[in-house]
Amino acid sequence: MTTFTHEFSTPAYKGRTSFNTGLFINGKFVEGSDKTTIDVINPTTGKTITKIAEATPKDVDLAVEAAHKAFETTWGLNMGGSDRSRLLAKLARLMEENQDELAALEALDNGKTFSWAKNVDTTFAIDTIRYYAGWADKIHGQVQGDGREEAFIYPSLNPSGQIIPWNFPLLMMAWKLGPALATGNCVILKPSEFTPLTAIRLCALVSEAGFPPGVVNVLSGYGHTVGAAIASHMKIEKVAFTGSTLVGRKIMEAAAKSNLKDVTLELGGKSPNIIFDDADVDQAVNWAVHGIYWNHGQACCAGSRIFVQAGIYDEFLTKFTEKTKSLKVGDPFETDSYQGPQVSKIQYDRIMDYIESGKSEGATVHLGGDRKGEEGYFINPTIFTDTKPQMKIVQEEIFGPVGVVIKFEDDEDVIRQANDTVYGLAAAVFSQNINRALGAAHRLKAGTAWVNCVNQLHANVPFGGFKQSGIGRELGEYALKNYTAVKSVQVNLGHRM
Numbered sequence: 001m002t003t004f005t006h007e008f009s010t011p012a013y014k015g016r017t018s019f020n021t022g023l024f025i026n027g028k029f030v031e032g033s034d035k036t037t038i039d040v041i042n043p044t045t046g047k048t049i050t051k052i053a054e055a056t057p058k059d060v061d062l063a064v065e066a067a068h069k070a071f072e073t074t075w076g077l078n079m080g081g082s083d084r085s086r087l088l089a090k091l092a093r094l095m096e097e098n099q100d101e102l103a104a105l106e107a108l109d110n111g112k113t114f115s116w117a118k119n120v121d122t123t124f125a126i127d128t129i130r131y132y133a134g135w136a137d138k139i140h141g142q143v144q145g146d147g148r149e150e151a152f153i154y155p156s157l158n159p160s161g162q163i164i165p166w167n168f169p170l171l172m173m174a175w176k177l178g179p180a181l182a183t184g185n186c187v188i189l190k191p192s193e194f195t196p197l198t199a200i201r202l203c204a205l206v207s208e209a210g211f212p213p214g215v216v217n218v219l220s221g222y223g224h225t226v227g228a229a230i231a232s233h234m235k236i237e238k239v240a241f242t243g244s245t246l247v248g249r250k251i252m253e254a255a256a257k258s259n260l261k262d263v264t265l266e267l268g269g270k271s272p273n274i275i276f277d278d279a280d281v282d283q284a285v286n287w288a289v290h291g292i293y294w295n296h297g298q299a300c301c302a303g304s305r306i307f308v309q310a311g312i313y314d315e316f317l318t319k320f321t322e323k324t325k326s327l328k329v330g331d332p333f334e335t336d337s338y339q340g341p342q343v344s345k346i347q348y349d350r351i352m353d354y355i356e357s358g359k360s361e362g363a364t365v366h367l368g369g370d371r372k373g374e375e376g377y378f379i380n381p382t383i384f385t386d387t388k389p390q391m392k393i394v395q396e397e398i399f400g401p402v403g404v405v406i407k408f409e410d411d412e413d414v415i416r417q418a419n420d421t422v423y424g425l426a427a428a429v430f431s432q433n434i435n436r437a438l439g440a441a442h443r444l445k446a447g448t449a450w451v452n453c454v455n456q457l458h459a460n461v462p463f464g465g466f467k468q469s470g471i472g473r474e475l476g477e478y479a480l481k482n483y484t485a486v487k488s489v490q491v492n493l494g495h496r497m
């Protein structure tokens with residue numbers, strides 16, 4: 001079995017990592033049943049970092065067996081909420097103790113900058129696990145009576161399949177693990193084949209924290225094999241997925257054709273960012289930059305359609321362009337880099353294809369539109385203007401550092417345009433008139449509406465989409481519902497037939 005050892009000697013981080021890159025099944029690192037491996041590529045260079053074990057559907061069966069056994073013996077209803085809480089809190093502490101190493105792995109594997117990985121991804125992942133540690137001993141049902149009989153309603157659902165993407169690898173793992181473990185579920189999690197390293201590294205911390213074997217199982221592998229096997233497994237009772245709308249549909253179909261497992265989906269977006277003429281323009285510019293370029297545009301909630309009212313359009317565009325030009329695109333381990341490479345060659349090509357389609361459909365490349373450097377998957381931050389509503393770059397999720405700036409005239413017009421999308425994940429509104437801002441936020445068809453800010457996510461605030469952006473909500477108390485089923489137990493207190 002392979003061990004990955006790496007010395008980081010960079011301006012942003014110096015340190016060493018060394019861990020087993022096997023599958024994590026029943027508390028042990030093992031080879032995949034076919035003994036095949038997957039190459040992990042560094043997007044900064046395009047070169048292989050290491051090889052990891054590749055799971056197959058047979059390994060999914062093994063993990064499901066381990067999960068069921070753990071649920072029946074050491075976990076589920078056999079471990080009290082306060083003990084689950086203690087384990088989750090310990091995991092959060094271990095993540096904190098290893099935070100720099102986790103952030104460095106994220107930067108190496110995904111290409112996001114070390115500073116964002118440390119200050120946002122890993123910090124938020126730790127907060128999420130700690131938040132759900134707080135919930136673990138507060139999961140309870142109700143007792144209700146009608147005078148004759150008592151009904152106890154309590155949670156139960158097991159095990160859960162979890163399929164996560166590559167844009168926030170550790171964070172999405174935390175969003176999935178936190179509520180599942182807090183409610184006593186066992187987990188079979190598949191990280192993205194593009195960014196498996198932090199998920200694998202976390203398994204060692206799960207062991208060290210003391211979670212019983214079989215509670216957390218992590219299977220690195222491809223979507224069409226392992227992901228599909230999870231979605232169609234007859235003994236997995238719930239699947240939580242984050243990724244493309246295309247694959248979200250496949251997951252639902254597989255669930256429907258197998259055991260009708262419960263499904264939650266967190267999918268794509270094409271979020272409008274509306275800047276009214278009474279906004280604080282400088283602040284709106286700063287937020288709009290964060291809205292579209294955060295995580296290299298690889299965020300499902302990215303504010304990728306920037307609507308600016310006619311009266312401030314020229315001022316906004318000038319300042320937005322200047323601010324965009326000031327972002328340093330470069331090595332994720334340089335301390336002043338804002339944006340690293342896109343995650344993979346596939347994603348790089350997909351984004352460049354969108355840029356080409358914008359050009360060929362007649363939009364103006366106001367800034368960028370090209371690659372940066374000769375090595376790796378770097379794309380310069382790009383601004384399109386002079387777009388038309390039906391252009392692909394206006395309608396489809398690009399998932400890259402590409403924003404379209406669209407001039408609008410009045411409130412009615414912009415709400416109509418903003419809602420003219422199959423997606424409904426998030427939206428943002430900028431105005432110093434709170435009635436106007438809240439009025440617009442109310443009418444936008446999106447699971448999250450930000451007022452005078454963008455891309456603000458918190459462990460206690462539910463997140464998820466309307467329309468084709470998904471089903472269900474993650475985070476907050478709402479996410480606990482994803483992992484519990486109501487069971488009614490009725491007790492006859494003496495009523496005779």
Ligand SMILES: NC(=O)C1=CN([C@@H]2O[C@H](COP(=O)(O)OP(=O)(O)OC[C@H]3O[C@@H](n4cnc5c(N)ncnc54)[C@H](O)[C@@H]3O)[C@@H](O)[C@H]2O)C=CC1
Nearest residue numbers: 164165191192223224227228243244247267268300397399
């Ligand atoms: N909502 C979000 O946070 C994300 C949205 N996306 C969107 O999806 C686009 C494509 O990116 P991809 O990496 O191709 O996303 P994807 O949806 O293919 O990948 C997400 C996860 O699904 C798995 N998967 C793929 N096919 C599967 C199948 N048939 N059954 C079960 N699991 C499967 C993948 O292995 C990965 O773990 C992006 O350009 C972006 O628009 C991608 C990643 C995250």
Ligand code: BAL
Nearest residue numbers: 167242298299300301
């Ligand atoms: N998928 C979770 C957060 C995001 O991509 O914006």
